[in-house]
Amino acid sequence: MARATGTKRAILDATLELAATKGISGTTMDEVAERAGVAKGSLYYNFSSKDKLFEKLLQEGVGALAETLRAASAGLHGSAALEALVRALLDRIAANTALSKLMAAEIFRTDRTWQKSLFALRHEALAVFADAIAEAKPGSRADATCGLMASSVFGAVLMAGLEWLVFEPDRPRDEVAAAILGSLSGGLFGEERSGPC
Numbered sequence: 088m089a090r091a092t093g094t095k096r097a098i099l100d101a102t103l104e105l106a107a108t109k110g111i112s113g114t115t116m117d118e119v120a121e122r123a124g125v126a127k128g129s130l131y132y133n134f135s136s137k138d139k140l141f142e143k144l145l146q147e148g149v150g151a152l153a154e155t156l157r158a159a160s161a162g163l164h165g166s167a168a169l170e171a172l173v174r175a176l177l178d179r180i181a182a183n184t185a186l187s188k189l190m191a192a193e194i195f196r197t198d199r200t201w202q203k204s205l206f207a208l209r210h211e212a213l214a215v216f217a218d219a220i221a222e223a224k225p226g227s228r229a230d231a232t233c234g235l236m237a238s239s240v241f242g243a244v245l246m247a248g249l250e251w252l253v254f255e256p257d258r259p260r261d262e263v264a265a266a267i268l269g270s271l272s273g274g275l276f277g278e279e280r281s282g283p284c
Contacts, residue, residue, distance in 0.1 A: 094123075094125060094129060094133060095133050097123040097125065098119060098120075098125060098130055098133055099140075099143065099147065101119050101122035101124075102114065102140055102141070103185050103186060103189065104185060105118055105119060105122060106144075106185075106189050107184075107186075107189055111137075111141055111189070111192075111193065111199075116137055116140075119140070138199070138200045138201065141201065142200065142201035145190070145193065145201060146208060148183070148186045148190065149190070149209060149212060150208050152176075152179055152212050153208055153212040155175055155176075156172055156212055156215040156216070157215055158175075159171045159175030160175075160215055160219060164219075165219065165222040166219075166223045168218070168219035168222065168223075169216070169219040169220065169223055169240075170264070170268055172215060173244055173267055173268055174261075174264050176241070176244045176245070176248065177251075177260050177263055177267075178260065180244075180248035180249065180252065181248070181252060181260065184249070187245060187248065188249065191245055191246065212241070213234060213237045214234075214237070216237035216240050216241055217233040217234050217236070217237035220233050220236050220237055220240070221233045240271060243270070243271070244267055248263070251263045
């Protein structure tokens with residue numbers, strides 16, 4: 088997914104800054120225009136509504152995340168791929184904490200107009216985790232159970248990453264990754280459990 092440039096980029100960046108502190112509902116188009124340094128007419132020329140603005144912002148962020156995860160696990164399999172994915176996701180959270188906070192706040196909202204369009208991108212990002220999980224468990228296959236596990240791993244990394252950046256920013260990323268991977272090892276790589284994953 089191509090990143091916006093120029094005026095659109097300024098608007099999206101301003102929106103993200105505001106939404107990270109005020110939430111989507113608390114962010115107004117007037118505030119976005121002011122923060123972006125554009126006229127309100129220019130804002131509405133580029134984004135016809137607040138919903139369209141946030142849809143683009145989240146699509147761009149989740150799309151970039153999916154690309155990052157695919158690149159991080161390229162050529163790796165099983166537990167090596169999962170470790171690379173955890174580290175890559177932590178790096179993305181550190182590089183764009185505002186977007187990570189917004190994703191964490193919006194992840195379970197089903198009343199947003201952009202929910203359907205984000206579902207496909209979310210599925211794309213989680214599929215990378217699901218494939219690594221399926222490969223890490225001998226004899227398993229990527230199915231709905233692996234998808235649920237992928238969602239739980241993604242959520243754990245997202246929340247642990249935010250916890251790290253907000254409360255323990257001096258802790259090295261590798262320690263955070265090791266703690267997350269250690270907490271996952273019993274369920275993913277430990278004793279066999281019933282079910283395909």
